[in-house]
Amino acid sequence: MAEPALATDLYRLVALVRAVELRLQQHITEHGFGGFWHPGIGQEGVQVGAATALRPDDYLFYAHRGLGYAVAKGMELTAILGDLFGRVTGSTGGKGGGTAHFVDPSIGVLGQGGTLGSNFTLGAGAAISARMLGTDQVVAVFFGDGAAARGTFHEAALQASVWKLPVVWICENNGWALSAPITEQSPTENIADRAVAYGVPGVVVDGQDALAVHAATAEAIERARAGGGPTLIEAKTLRIRGHYEGDRQQYRTDLTDGVEIPRDPIDLLRRVVPADVADELDDRARAEVEEAFEATLAAPRADAGIVFEDVWA
Amino acid sequence: MAEPALATDLYRLVALVRAVELRLQQHITEHGFGGFWHPGIGQEGVQVGAATALRPDDYLFYAHRGLGYAVAKGMELTAILGDLFGRVTGSTGGKGGGTAHFVDPSIGVLGQGGTLGSNFTLGAGAAISARMLGTDQVVAVFFGDGAAARGTFHEAALQASVWKLPVVWICENNGWALSAPITEQSPTENIADRAVAYGVPGVVVDGQDALAVHAATAEAIERARAGGGPTLIEAKTLRIRGHYEGDRQQYRTDLTDGVEIPRDPIDLLRRVVPADVADELDDRARAEVEEAFEATLAAPRADAGIVFEDVWA
């Protein structure tokens, strides 16, 4: 039976991320959206469970599937939404818009590769820094089952293992890489089976169970911090909606209705979190999200001059 | 006890390749060499053992370590030497010189990546062609323990396994990637251990034993031809000389004298090949090599105009 404080904390964040996901969905249906939004609804258990196992000063490279990673790591909703809606309040000061590249070095949120798979080498590099500067920071690298096919994983994983770098790879296996089912991407049953090639532990965990993901990640982080090297965690989850909001998914065979979430991480957490507490957290989450949305949509867009800024340090 | 005809045939080729290696060594010591020569002496067992398991119409992408691959696949010595010495008699008509890029599509010799690791994707592509054109050709891809770290292996291996492409990967693990010992390159004891990640058989074989390599490769080829997909073979061998002829190898800890070859493939084969037969094959090899060398050094160099040729088909 999990430590109740933790379960409650995870619930708070999962509920908050869920509320943003639903609010964004609603906004896009009503008003459309500049650029692409890759909904992460249903995958909050992985994102929150893993990110909360990190220390504030640990590093995080997130994936494109939603925003749970950054929220759970501690970024302000307004900073994230500001990037999504191209407002000066965004963490990138208005350069964002659509698919987000939110960032907050003060809490280790370092970005995501627009080209999938960049996270692997970048993450290993951040781990080298941590070691060189004598800190005990750990780097968490999120990626999908599809991104796992990139050669950058192989190059980074071999070197990170040989050097015992403090990296934790967290694969969100949601069964699909855009229109490609996992069966066409992986010759083995689990992505985690690949850990053998790199001489690192490979762990398969239920991605719908935030507590299980948290525990598996915490263990990997502890090992990495202690100098034990990387771990490959595969969290099994499911892509509930289209690749991007609006994707008609005609290619999809296991079509979900986009609403119902099998083994919803919320339901699983509610088994350990008292209903009244959970209900109240739901209300707070919705309120927080409404407030952040209003603030964001009211915020100004960056003026044209911004396009010339920040090329050079 | 191996089939004597095969052993004799392997001996003939190993002796021939050895004779070229020694003759080149001598030439470079006496006259120097334009470009770099990466001696393969001592690794003839892998190269000959594996390449002879291929059918004439099977495809071969070789590595940079010597020329045993091409000789065993059936290329004329003069075509190979012509490339090494930049003569019109070379398979590239004089464009070669130094590190060779000899080629002979008529017997499936398709080249090597100047950038290590290119062979993996090229080889998988050739295998797609074979399947599309309805032939049962197989592709052999040679590479070193160092090249195995390239991301291209990961990308090609996953796709080749999912598509069950007729590819055989043959890793010549000679313990070194230039100045890097295998222990710094591989977190696992064997490169072949990585096969698990790709859901393909991984085989470790004694690279000094041409017959063992031949048997392992023949089995993998048969499986590939039958639609069973790729195999990863690791042949354990040893780099006898410097990375390139002239490399002083000050970095090297397991320094060999560059002459003595532990478990020399020649000696191992001589256990099954009658001494008189072997002696005679040695003499023939030396004679063949002398002849090819004389013909090559007497051959003209390409004239300047060649630099403008063959950019476009």
Added chain:
Amino acid sequence: MSAPTRAEQDAATEVIGYAWAINHALAEEMRRDDRVWMMGQDVGRMGGVFGVTRGLLDEFGSDRVRDTTINETFIVGGAAGAAMTGTIPVVELQFADFLLIAGDEIFHKLAKWRYVHGGNLTLPVVVRLPTGVLGGAGAEHSASLEAMAMHTPGLKVALPATPSDAKGLLKAAIRDPNPVLFFEHKGLYRTKGPVPVSDEHVVPFGQAAVRRTGDALTIVATGLMVGRSLEAAERLAADGIEAEVIDPRTLVPLDMDTIVASVERTARALVVHEAVRTAGAGAEIAAQIQERAFFSLDAPVWRLGAIDTPLPQDPELEQLCIPSAAEIEAAARELVRI
């Protein structure tokens, strides 16, 4: 009523979109030659992220229309290996920016392996590259990289600006025994225009198209900028400034003769592309114009291109980084005054 003659057939056109024209070219060439096949991410089951390859999996099957995983080095390297061994791969990278992920395979293998091997290998590969700015795809999904290919001998480079050229140039690319980088502009996929229905509608490489004639100046524009330049030209015409607009259509080979002949008449040249201005294809074209037409020029050759920054993610901001019709018009007005 008698069947249409071959000539009538060849002359016949239909008004379709740029993406659909590409789709037709692919289908026609795959019907014509069964050595032609495709691979890329989501090109089969989904019909491509931009819908360009819709229907092809159904018609040609999963052997000839292959959905790959996320492995750009495999997509291009595999195509190179397949081309060397007797088939004709037409592969798609989901965004042109990704050619830098397969940089070794494109710039070292496709471009050089025939030469390196003394002409013993042939690499008939077409790499389809959805390129350019559209809807805030961001810095790693919006770049125009054709100049890198132009700087690499051994690669042919096409940039269709109309549906008709999209079909005709792609068919020429597929029939070409050399590797071709085929830059399809994402912002043009939905533009419609007349396209010859004939499956022999092949637009030869190395022949520029004069989109508009004029005597005041010559505007050389590629891709998305062809339309914007024509728009600018119409506004200029209102004030009696007649601009000649030339679309090279292919950068390798490049039809400089048509460009130089035009500049010799107009005495002024403005080169416009969406790619970053610095060291872009426009630099080469401008340099060649002044090399060959120096004494005909009344003013320096000017260039317009993207500003010296990466592209911002925001759909509105990104447009500020590339030349607009208004900027082209303004530059032209200033240039003719010199």
Added chain:
Amino acid sequence: MSAPTRAEQDAATEVIGYAWAINHALAEEMRRDDRVWMMGQDVGRMGGVFGVTRGLLDEFGSDRVRDTTINETFIVGGAAGAAMTGTIPVVELQFADFLLIAGDEIFHKLAKWRYVHGGNLTLPVVVRLPTGVLGGAGAEHSASLEAMAMHTPGLKVALPATPSDAKGLLKAAIRDPNPVLFFEHKGLYRTKGPVPVSDEHVVPFGQAAVRRTGDALTIVATGLMVGRSLEAAERLAADGIEAEVIDPRTLVPLDMDTIVASVERTARALVVHEAVRTAGAGAEIAAQIQERAFFSLDAPVWRLGAIDTPLPQDPELEQLCIPSAAEIEAAARELVRI
């Protein structure tokens, strides 16, 4: 005898090789700032395939001088991640050609990630790139690719032509908070010259060096071509043709002011580089010269560069593909006659 003054020290020079000058810059900067570290293939135990990093592993240890496996995407991507988190990586790709293996990491990550993230990230990375033709290294080990970097906003580009600049520019690169592609010419590693011993010998980016003054024409040359241009200039001088030879030293930033000022005096310009002529850096320089000095020019700006082919493997044939001193001389003679 009293100790030398700071001024005397700064003035003092020693005659050393280009490779050794780079080695000194690395050692001095690593002593000065312990956030500076290195990685690459064979840079440690072996001291680099060209011997440039000899002795550094012994002095700085395997934490700061890291031998990697054969993983170019890791070398550059890892450097980017390390730079974002407070250290200053100086990485080596064994051959400049390999920047296309790490194309995504160099052109998308290093160049763009500061901009994309609104200035919240800083990427002080130096990528050392042994470049150019030497001894038949072959088509995939000899290319000059600096134009690709010049076309990519966010990357600084240096091409030292002398031992002194090799040291001074590398020190500037390491101290620069921006990513720098540092092209070291393999053919210059052994050339010797006077190099200031001072560990404050920092050559600022964006300042061209006038290697020779003259009034007949301006030759703009980079890397290996600087020496060949000076050689040509000496031969021209024998006939009273005084060429001004300018070495930009860095392409990003590019000191066009010095070049334009020179051309305004000489009225003629010849741009020379080893890279393929088509769409090379010379195209940009030529285009800018005629944009800014059009009415001072008595002749078109000419360019010399490698022919439009890959580079053959053969050590003699490869030399036929790039400009020789004789070709530079001949072009200059013809140009001044126009």
